[in-house]
Amino acid sequence: MRDLITWRKAEHVPTLNPHEVHVWRASLEPDAQTLVRHRQLLTAEEQARAERFLFIRDRHHFITARALLRTLLGSYLQQDPRNVLLTYGTRGKPALAVQRPDAPLEFNLSHSAGMALYAFTLHAQTGVDIEFHRDIQDLRQLAATVFSASEQAALDALPATLRREGFYAAWTRKEAFIKAIGEGVAFPLDRFDVSLTPGEPARLLRIHGDPIAAQRWQMVAFTPAEQFSGALAVENPLARVSFWEL
Numbered sequence: 001m002r003d004l005i006t007w008r009k010a011e012h013v014p015t016l017n018p019h020e021v022h023v024w025r026a027s028l029e030p031d032a033q034t035l036v037r038h039r040q041l042l043t044a045e046e047q048a049r050a051e052r053f054l055f056i057r058d059r060h061h062f063i064t065a066r067a068l069l070r071t072l073l074g075s076y077l078q079q080d081p082r083n084v085l086l087t088y089g090t091r092g093k094p095a096l097a098v099q100r101p102d103a104p105l106e107f108n109l110s111h112s113a114g115m116a117l118y119a120f121t122l123h124a125q126t127g128v129d130i131e132f133h134r135d136i137q138d139l140r141q142l143a144a145t146v147f148s149a150s151e152q153a154a155l156d157a158l159p160a161t162l163r164r165e166g167f168y169a170a171w172t173r174k175e176a177f178i179k180a181i182g183e184g185v186a187f188p189l190d191r192f193d194v195s196l197t198p199g200e201p202a203r204l205l206r207i208h209g210d211p212i213a214a215q216r217w218q219m220v221a222f223t224p225a226e227q228f229s230g231a232l233a234v235e236n237p238l239a240r241v242s243f244w245e246l
């Protein structure tokens with residue numbers, strides 16, 4: 001089922017207020033000239049990281065994704081994108097090295113098959129994930145390695161025609177959550193449950209061993225483009241989410 005999200009085109013980055021999340025989508029396949037401009041926005045360290053990608057396509061995706069991140073951060077912070085200082089959490093989550101104490105800007109990004117998503121909010125941890133729907137031979141087998149027991153049961157209960165959609169719903173929601181907390185796959189994937197049934201609201205259902213923790217999180221699922229799933233996790237209090245196009 002396709003959701004009815006309007007991706008608004010913005011001439012300027014809109015003002016981000018407390019309790020709001022801006023989700024941006026972008027293509028990571030610019031023309032050669034734009035790519036040159038993008039590369040110039042990266043730090044020497046980021047350019048060196050770009051050079052380490054084996055495949056040119058991955059390198060170009062990284063350069064563009066990082067340049068667009070810097071561009072958006074620069075706009076929100078009213079700074080030159082090249083001067084935005086980034087730091088990394090213990091599991092690699094990028095964050096601003098210098099925060100405005102009255103309005104700390106949190107963000108996250110994700111890319112898949114040439115598309116990127118970015119999420120920005122104030123005061124609250126956030127994580128975002130996008131996945132292209134690849135053909136997976138054995139969804140159940142993969143689900144057994146990354147989903148909790150109840151998620152596997154929910155997936156099994158779906159008619160075969162909805163199983164791939166359910167699989168990607170769970171995958172992106174789980175990723176969005178583990179990215180929001182900054183742990184990535186270091187957080188045990190079988191220790192929390194997300195909803196996955198198409199047509200039901202996106203939710204972090206429970207975190208095993210902590211009955212109230214799940215209530216601290218809001219989850220939003222959406223379709224970034226045909227054949228893609230997307231999900232956002234953000235700490236409560238409830239946030240108003242808007243969708244923007246770069």
Ligand SMILES: CC(C)(COP(=O)(O)OP(=O)(O)OC[C@H]1O[C@@H](n2cnc3c(N)ncnc32)[C@H](O)[C@@H]1OP(=O)(O)O)[C@@H](O)C(=O)NCCC(=O)NCCS
Nearest residue numbers: 091092093094109110111129146171174179182183184185
């Ligand atoms: C690294 C990880 C955080 C995301 O990996 P991913 O899904 O391959 O990649 P995404 O495109 O969604 O996200 C990558 C971006 O997240 C950010 N990121 C990196 N580490 C992060 C962390 N610990 N927490 C949050 N964000 C992180 C970075 O900005 C990175 O982009 P960059 O490398 O261009 O700077 C981690 O969750 C992972 O290794 N996942 C592997 C996939 C998997 O098995 N998922 C199970 C799903 S049920």
